[in-house]
Amino acid sequence: MLSLYGEDIASRLLLGTAQYPSPSILAEAVRASGAGIVTVSLRRETAGGRTGGQFWELIRELGVRILPNTAGCHSVKEAVTTARMARDLFGTDWIKLEVIGHHDTLQPDVFGLVEAARILIEEGFKVFPYTTEDLVVAGRLLEAGCEVLMPWCAPIGSARGPVNPDALRSFRAEFPDIPLIVDAGLGRPSHAASVMELGFDAVLLNTAVAKAGDPAAMASAFAQAVEAGRRAFKAGPLEPRDMAVPSTPVIGKAVFE
Numbered sequence: 001m002l003s004l005y006g007e008d009i010a011s012r013l014l015l016g017t018a019q020y021p022s023p024s025i026l027a028e029a030v031r032a033s034g035a036g037i038v039t040v041s042l043r044r045e046t047a048g049g050r051t052g053g054q055f056w057e058l059i060r061e062l063g064v065r066i067l068p069n070t071a072g073c074h075s076v077k078e079a080v081t082t083a084r085m086a087r088d089l090f091g092t093d094w095i096k097l098e099v100i101g102h103h104d105t106l107q108p109d110v111f112g113l114v115e116a117a118r119i120l121i122e123e124g125f126k127v128f129p130y131t132t133e134d135l136v137v138a139g140r141l142l143e144a145g146c147e148v149l150m151p152w153c154a155p156i157g158s159a160r161g162p163v164n165p166d167a168l169r170s171f172r173a174e175f176p177d178i179p180l181i182v183d184a185g186l187g188r189p190s191h192a193a194s195v196m197e198l199g200f201d202a203v204l205l206n207t208a209v210a211k212a213g214d215p216a217a218m219a220s221a222f223a224q225a226v227e228a229g230r231r232a233f234k235a236g237p238l239e240p241r242d243m244a245v246p247s248t249p250v251i252g253k254a255v256f257e
């Protein structure tokens, strides 16, 4: 079973809660996904002028673990302040840490990310850092005290799927014992299955479900894909080869004269 900061989590699919057409569709999608964890953007919900109380109530009623995030934060100070507010509001020391460094790609500011992670871990937070596939940065995050890493597979909201599978494969190989959750850029269930087949422990996604024609049906499709990818990984998939490998033995072949 997936274990994150000492807690067992039943599902390997984590779901974002932004951009759904309505709160009821969000609730349907979360239920259909079977997700045990949903991530919530404190900044987005507060700034969006939504009836905050109602939104938080809906999330609580879903009965899933809440992973607050610092989405939309572009500086260490902003991210750290948002994390502190989230801890007060949700009564959890879990935080998905995003420090955005680039406006167009929403690429993480990995320098700010490491700095913010250090500050928050000293304050007792359990940090889930949204990072790139950079192995050195990942090492620094672990040194800072992160026990989970969340590499992207493509820019947030792009739905492109794993654009650099070789880098993800290296990332998995470099950190065999660390829970690794692929976060952002997944567009289709097949993308989720493919990263799970590489041995990642879980995926987090939002846009592909929230913006689907039928979010609940798509959430369910992603859940099945995550499960299939995990089973395939555990079953030991074949490595691709350049050359053909005959499936029929050559010995015993009929010889015609």
Ligand SMILES: CC(=O)[C@@H](O)[C@H](O)COP(=O)(O)O
Binding pocket: 015, 016, 017, 018, 039, 069, 071, 096, 130, 155, 156, 157, 158, 159, 183, 184, 185, 186, 204, 205, 206, 207, 208
């Ligand atoms: C919801 C969240 O926390 C983000 O990391 C992001 O929105 C996920 O990426 P996608 O929207 O591309 O799935």
